[in-house]
Amino acid sequence: MSDDTGVPSYLIPRVSPEAEEYFAGTLRSELRVQCCDDCGLHHHYPRIACPHCGSGRLQWITASGLGTVHSFTVIRQQGIPIFKAQVPFVVALVDLDEPGARFIAQLPALSPADAAIGMRVQVQFRPASDDLAFVEFAAHD
Amino acid sequence: MNRRVCVAGVGWADGPKTPELTALGLQAQAFGRATADAGLTKQDNDGLASAGYGGMHEVQLAEYLGLTPHWLDSTSCGGSSFEFHALHAFRAIQAGDADTVAIVYGNNELSAAGRSLGTGRAGGGGGAAMPYPMSFELPTGLTLVGAYAMAAQRHKHQYGTTAEHLASIAVQTREHAARNPHAMYRDPITIDDVLNSKLVADPLHKLDCCVISDGGCALILTTEDRARDLGRPLVYVRGAAAGMTHHSIQAMPDLTVTAGAVTGPKAFAEAGIRATDVDTFQMYDSFTYTVLVCLEDLGFAPKGEGGPFAASGALRLGAALPTNTDGGGLSATHPGMRGLFLLCEATRQLRGEAGESQVKGAEIAVAHGSGGWLSTMGTVVLGTEPA
Numbered sequence: 399m400s401d402d403t404g405v406p407s408y409l410i411p412r413v414s415p416e417a418e419e420y421f422a423g424t425l426r427s428e429l430r431v432q433c434c435d436d437c438g439l440h441h442h443y444p445r446i447a448c449p450h451c452g453s454g455r456l457q458w459i460t461a462s463g464l465g466t467v468h469s470f471t472v473i474r475q476q477g478i479p480i481f482k483a484q485v486p487f488v489v490a491l492v493d494l495d496e497p498g499a500r501f502i503a504q505l506p507a508l509s510p511a512d513a514a515i516g517m518r519v520q521v522q523f524r525p526a527s528d529d530l531a532f533v534e535f536a537a538h539d
Numbered sequence: 540m541n542r543r544v545c546v547a548g549v550g551w552a553d554g555p556k557t558p559e560l561t562a563l564g565l566q567a568q569a570f571g572r573a574t575a576d577a578g579l580t581k582q583d584n585d586g587l588a589s590a591g592y593g594g595m596h597e598v599q600l601a602e603y604l605g606l607t608p609h610w611l612d613s614t615s616c617g618g619s620s621f622e623f624h625a626l627h628a629f630r631a632i633q634a635g636d637a638d639t640v641a642i643v644y645g646n647n648e649l650s651a652a653g654r655s656l657g658t659g660r661a662g663g664g665g666g667a668a669m670p671y672p673m674s675f676e677l678p679t680g681l682t683l684v685g686a687y688a689m690a691a692q693r694h695k696h697q698y699g700t701t702a703e704h705l706a707s708i709a710v711q712t713r714e715h716a717a718r719n720p721h722a723m724y725r726d727p728i729t730i731d732d733v734l735n736s737k738l739v740a741d742p743l744h745k746l747d748c749c750v751i752s753d754g755g756c757a758l759i760l761t762t763e764d765r766a767r768d769l770g771r772p773l774v775y776v777r778g779a780a781a782g783m784t785h786h787s788i789q790a791m792p793d794l795t796v797t798a799g800a801v802t803g804p805k806a807f808a809e810a811g812i813r814a815t816d817v818d819t820f821q822m823y824d825s826f827t828y829t830v831l832v833c834l835e836d837l838g839f840a841p842k843g844e845g846g847p848f849a850a851s852g853a854l855r856l857g858a859a860l861p862t863n864t865d866g867g868g869l870s871a872t873h874p875g876m877r878g879l880f881l882l883c884e885a886t887r888q889l890r891g892e893a894g895e896s897q898v899k900g901a902e903i904a905v906a907h908g909s910g911g912w913l914s915t916m917g918t919v920v921l922g923t924e925p926a
Contacts, residue, residue: 405678409677409678410678411669411673411674411675411677411678412669412674414671414674417671417674442675442789443671443672443674443675443787449790468693468794469689469690469692469693469696469794470689470692471681471685471688471689471692471740471741471742471743472738472740472741473680473681473682473685473740474737474738474739474740474741475658475659475682475684475737475739475740476658476659476680476682477658477659478659478680481659481680482659484680487680489679489680489681489685489689490689491689491788491789491794500789500790501675501789502675502676502679502681502787502788502789503679504679504680510741515692515693515696526678532678532679
């Protein structure tokens with residue numbers, strides 16, 4: 399268990415070189431994603447080359463943090479204790495307003511009955527360790 | 540050289556619960572039975588393919604069996620690995636690189652790990668050992684079932700697919716399982732039983748999910764000439780294709796279209812068949828949705844109409860497309876990966892050896908494997924005549 403966040407260490411990813419900027423951003427509550435200079439599309443997770451066109455000409459931008467639910471599920475069975483204690487909870491595929499970037503993320507405060515494809519959501523950050531926070535989303539009015 | 544390729548033998552390990560056998564033990568049992576079924580000796584197998592969960596699994600298996608094959612395939616891309624193996628072995632035998640290839644699978648998933656497959660294992664798989672793309676997925680609490688569920692949810696949204704459509708697949712598969720004495724669950728179920736079973740990840744209920752069992756099977760491919768000498772009913776590999784779309788579900792280009800939309804038509808073209816020619820469909824039913832979406836992708840139903848097609852009863856014995864005639868992963872056997880069982884059941888049907896489950900006059904069977912989270916797909920067309 400890491401200090402005071404309640405997140406077990408086995409759920410905390412290693413900060414890989416290509417994701418340093420992304421994870422550093424989470425500590426500042428900034429959603430950092432890469433944008434391709436050649437095709438103009440964004441992507442997530444971080445890579446050294448654009449998965450859309452293959453270009454290596456990438457820039458980091460701070461995303462608006464707004465997006466739309468492309469699909470979702472309600473997790474009602476989970477064996478990992480921290481999640482088992484939390485069920486049911488909503489996990490969604492979120493398309494950022496910046497085209498090309500899709501996230502898998504929890505919407506921890508959303509009631510399962512209120513989850514819907516097409517709903518607007520806004521990013522939030524949950525501290526997980528000294529090195530990173532987890533990216534989550536919440537309903538956005 | 541472009542030789543025709545046939546199935547020489549098939550065999551099944553014990554199941555669905557075998558606490559006395561290890562994974563390798565199940566594999567060796569299945570291999571031995573397939574070799575005996577073919578009328579071969581083990582040394583006749585000059586190629587070996589297998590998929591497992593660690594490195595060099597097929598090398599371990601060869602050593603366990605006392606084999607020194609000169610052709611190996613360890614493609615391990617989830618449950619469809621075995622359709623990839625069949626494709627690769629088909630090409631290798633066609634080209635003359637190998638004469639006789641055994642494809643082997645076995646696992647004691649139920650006895651070794653219990654029933655947690657797909658819904659998260661306490662304490663497992665994270666930290667420094669977490670594969671890079673999972674760094675962005677595992678902390679969300681998404682499960683394997685949940686990944687499929689998000690795809691199913693999107694299909695419902697786009698096409699009006701219903702929970703009843705999905706449930707009808709589980710119900711018809713259970714009817715097939717009732718005829719299989721080795722199936723894990725054989726008692727009939729209704730649509731309401733599925734809908735009233737516990738939701739695991741919306742919209743998938745417990746009975747929309749495959750079982751967890753022990754088990755294994757093996758399939759031996761060889762040249763047409765050798766197969767003729769062996770004297771078993773001839774089953775030809777007519778065509779095969781494999782492909783993928785994504786690893787993490789967030790990278791799936793379209794949640795309602797799998798790589799089966801490419802591999803199905805490609806394999807059918809090589810085999811010289813159309814979807815309407817298929818007498819029986821052996822489809823990796825990890826979840827009811829997997830079947831539904833692949834019914835569409837392989838062209839058995841138009842895109843968006845897999846639900847009504849399935850709910851019409853088309854998957855039953857005697858109907859348009861008897862599917863998973865051994866009771867499938869949903870009711871019969873699922874030791875973690877199911878792709879090879881599809882090929883073995885297709886063979887059993889084409890040989891006319893399926894007993895009560897026999898699709899009368901079956902001449903064309905399709906095995907379609909799905910691996911990961913709808914990630915990797917492989918289609919193999921088998922027939923009683925060559926392409």
